[in-house]
Amino acid sequence: MPGKVCDIDIAETIAPIWGVKRYDWLYVLVRYYSEPIGWLSLSNAQHHPVISERRLYEEITEQLSQRLAVNLLSKRMMAPRTEQRPTDPISVVICTRDRTDLLAGCLKTVLALEYPNYEVVVIDNAPSSDATAKLASSLPVRYVRENRPGLDWARNRGVAEARHDIIAFTDDDVRVDRAWLRAIGNAFLDPEIMGVTGFIAPAELESEAQRLFELKYGGMGKGFSRRTYRKSELNAYEMLAAQAFGVGANMAFRRRVFSEIGSFDVALDVGTPTGGGGDLDMFHRLIAKGHTLVYEPAALVWHIHRRSQDFLRQQIYDNGRSFGSYLLTCVRNRTVGSRQALQFVARQWFGRWIIPRLLRPRGFPRRLTMAELVGAFHSPRAYSASQKRAKQLAQGQ
Amino acid sequence: MIAKDHLPFISVIIPTHNRRASLERTLRALGRQSYPFDLMEVVVVADGCQDDTSEMLRAYAGPFRLCILTQPQQGAATARNYGAATAGGSIFIFIDDDVEPVPRFVEAHVSAHRTGKGLVGMGNLPVELACRTDFFSLLLRSWWANQFQEMRKPSHRFLYRNLFSGNFSLEADLFRKVGGFDPSIPRREDYELGMRLMKADAKFMFLPNAVGYHHEVADAKGNLTRAYQEGRGDILLGFRHPELRPTFNLSRFQEVSNFRSRIAQVLAFKYNALGDAIASLLCRLLVVLERLRLRSLWQRIFQGLRTYWYLRGVKDELRTRMGLIKYLQEGPAHSQPDDVEIDLDLSQGLELAEHRLDEERPAGARISYEHNVIGHLPPQVGAERLKGAHLRAVLATDLAWPFLRTLIMKQAVEPLGPKFNIPTIFRR
Numbered sequence: 113m114p115g116k117v118c119d120i121d122i123a124e125t126i127a128p129i130w131g132v133k134r135y136d137w138l139y140v141l142v143r144y145y146s147e148p149i150g151w152l153s154l155s156n157a158q159h160h161p162v163i164s165e166r167r168l169y170e171e172i173t174e175q176l177s178q179r180l181a182v183n184l185l186s187k188r189m190m191a192p193r194t195e196q197r198p199t200d201p202i203s204v205v206i207c208t209r210d211r212t213d214l215l216a217g218c219l220k221t222v223l224a225l226e227y228p229n230y231e232v233v234v235i236d237n238a239p240s241s242d243a244t245a246k247l248a249s250s251l252p253v254r255y256v257r258e259n260r261p262g263l264d265w266a267r268n269r270g271v272a273e274a275r276h277d278i279i280a281f282t283d284d285d286v287r288v289d290r291a292w293l294r295a296i297g298n299a300f301l302d303p304e305i306m307g308v309t310g311f312i313a314p315a316e317l318e319s320e321a322q323r324l325f326e327l328k329y330g331g332m333g334k335g336f337s338r339r340t341y342r343k344s345e346l347n348a349y350e351m352l353a354a355q356a357f358g359v360g361a362n363m364a365f366r367r368r369v370f371s372e373i374g375s376f377d378v379a380l381d382v383g384t385p386t387g388g389g390g391d392l393d394m395f396h397r398l399i400a401k402g403h404t405l406v407y408e409p410a411a412l413v414w415h416i417h418r419r420s421q422d423f424l425r426q427q428i429y430d431n432g433r434s435f436g437s438y439l440l441t442c443v444r445n446r447t448v449g450s451r452q453a454l455q456f457v458a459r460q461w462f463g464r465w466i467i468p469r470l471l472r473p474r475g476f477p478r479r480l481t482m483a484e485l486v487g488a489f490h491s492p493r494a495y496s497a498s499q500k501r502a503k504q505l506a507q508g509q
Numbered sequence: 510m511i512a513k514d515h516l517p518f519i520s521v522i523i524p525t526h527n528r529r530a531s532l533e534r535t536l537r538a539l540g541r542q543s544y545p546f547d548l549m550e551v552v553v554v555a556d557g558c559q560d561d562t563s564e565m566l567r568a569y570a571g572p573f574r575l576c577i578l579t580q581p582q583q584g585a586a587t588a589r590n591y592g593a594a595t596a597g598g599s600i601f602i603f604i605d606d607d608v609e610p611v612p613r614f615v616e617a618h619v620s621a622h623r624t625g626k627g628l629v630g631m632g633n634l635p636v637e638l639a640c641r642t643d644f645f646s647l648l649l650r651s652w653w654a655n656q657f658q659e660m661r662k663p664s665h666r667f668l669y670r671n672l673f674s675g676n677f678s679l680e681a682d683l684f685r686k687v688g689g690f691d692p693s694i695p696r697r698e699d700y701e702l703g704m705r706l707m708k709a710d711a712k713f714m715f716l717p718n719a720v721g722y723h724h725e726v727a728d729a730k731g732n733l734t735r736a737y738q739e740g741r742g743d744i745l746l747g748f749r750h751p752e753l754r755p756t757f758n759l760s761r762f763q764e765v766s767n768f769r770s771r772i773a774q775v776l777a778f779k780y781n782a783l784g785d786a787i788a789s790l791l792c793r794l795l796v797v798l799e800r801l802r803l804r805s806l807w808q809r810i811f812q813g814l815r816t817y818w819y820l821r822g823v824k825d826e827l828r829t830r831m832g833l834i835k836y837l838q839e840g841p842a843h844s845q846p847d848d849v850e851i852d853l854d855l856s857q858g859l860e861l862a863e864h865r866l867d868e869e870r871p872a873g874a875r876i877s878y879e880h881n882v883i884g885h886l887p888p889q890v891g892a893e894r895l896k897g898a899h900l901r902a903v904l905a906t907d908l909a910w911p912f913l914r915t916l917i918m919k920q921a922v923e924p925l926g927p928k929f930n931i932p933t934i935f936r937r
Contacts, residue, residue, distance in 0.1 A: 126922065166880075169918070177914030181914075
């Protein structure tokens, strides 16, 4: 049941959507002055070649006018906030490993960003060929090679290589929106803000695995309302539930935060036995040390979800393993007590997430939830193996 | 006290049957009216009274003129017609003998009639159950409260069954023109009159200040007898006005799926001796359930019994289940092509739309804002035609969200468009 993903900005004209004949349904991101307002889900069971503007108009009225009303009102009431135009220079760091074709698509959008002053740094993480280096040399980007395998090694290298004080991170399987950096710059106009995460929309929903991940697992988007996270306003459980803050494919920090709370944990994330979690650990540490993080839905990127069921299963397994490793890291860093962490695992992760999904799958296959559970049980082993390896790599430096 | 000049002479008509004490309370309350007593008369029709009602009436000395009529027992409809034939007022106010009007009661009815002709004033009839908290009283109270709550809404479209003979008023001429009550339809004579008034395009109006407290004495058992009579009454009403047949709950029985209602049907139409025995057993069970305070079970059984007795009434009129099926089949088609529906575009302003409704009084309206459909006010059998006053009220309630979201979209998509300015459309 392939679905077509696209976006429309209703502040511009609503134009008909063509080329949908082979799609059963459409998932349209509706935006208003480029800010995402909500998803419009349209059925195309008759396989019409085009969705008319009349239909779009009616469906938006039907499905989204409440969100639109909220947005209209807040636009009128908070107009001054958006008047200032951000001009602070930003470094965009893209970490990649042996995925040159994906990277090429990503760089194409990154180089077309609407922002006055930014640089692009490509960190090539332990590559097995020089394809990425070749690609980078043909484009106006800075190429840096990081030989120690692990995404967080690469990210730390990116921080070291970046020239500007705001550093935005994205991945090679992402297509950034043209207004992405503007929204990030906007958020950093507030000096209190130390970190920004943004909205991640699916770039495509062609396969069943992608549909499952986006609609049944929850995808990577964290909703359409802007939220500010401060330690004083969160309880222990909310502080640990870092998956709600954002995803590493769309995040940005002020440089000085790294000297204050430390850099990315090299024992975590892709390329190590833990398989992820470095981004979550960073969000959690940032808030736990008293800084402010903001989730800004206007900072929008499009992520290509795993196309095959096998990759999806691997990813869900990695989520379980990496989330467990992230929690162990939190305990080791003493940002949270071990008892609280255990309670969190029992009540929130298992109690509110995994077990309800096993009892009532609601369209999300049980075998995938089981994969997350298995990942969770493997996480202590992965964590200790990863710690050992990180030490070796650090000594080898 | 209202200005006395040009006030009409009015008649209050009360049918009564063996309720001396209650009637006396009603008369006493009428003796405390703010309306000038020389401009009102009270006509009491004693319908086959066997208690000391007649003695009480003869001895009664009120500030108003009291006219006493008696007839052998023929029912309230005949009594009201008899009273109306004798009454000399230009406005008739009908109340029942268990209604206790407040002092401004007559005044409220009369001032409504002074606003226009051809008006039917529906009085407010709050049920007075003292402190009774038995399950039946709770049910009854909420039923009556809902009725008046609904009529109180400005968006309410009056239906023929909003006419309650316990407290309403109309011009004597209008009453004579439509021919008064039809005594051949017991228990539904008020609805039937309501229907004829609807067809005569009478203007229905709810009068929240014309309060008459309704001292209800019925109990659950009496109410079941009433359900039986209502079943018969509805069938007769449907013979008189076939277009009403689809509006009865009865039409649901054509497509039974529910197990309980099938049982009720089989018992009512085929084995009614058995059915009556079961019903009387269940009726006794109600007392036990009430003592155990099992309210929801009580309600389910009570509603089941009401359905059964209603069907029994239907059966006694139509004989067989096939008779009922034929009766429903012979009703007119639901959608009547001769109903006038208009297309109402709000983009030209609400005033214009209201004006059109008042001018054309259509049976239904399709409401839109330019090309955007907001909603449909469909033609309704036995309901008054649409009027301007319905529009704002329905846009502010039932159609509020569709209306708002259309305006929001307009505002968002064409923020500078001159036509779509939210403030101007709400400006009076």
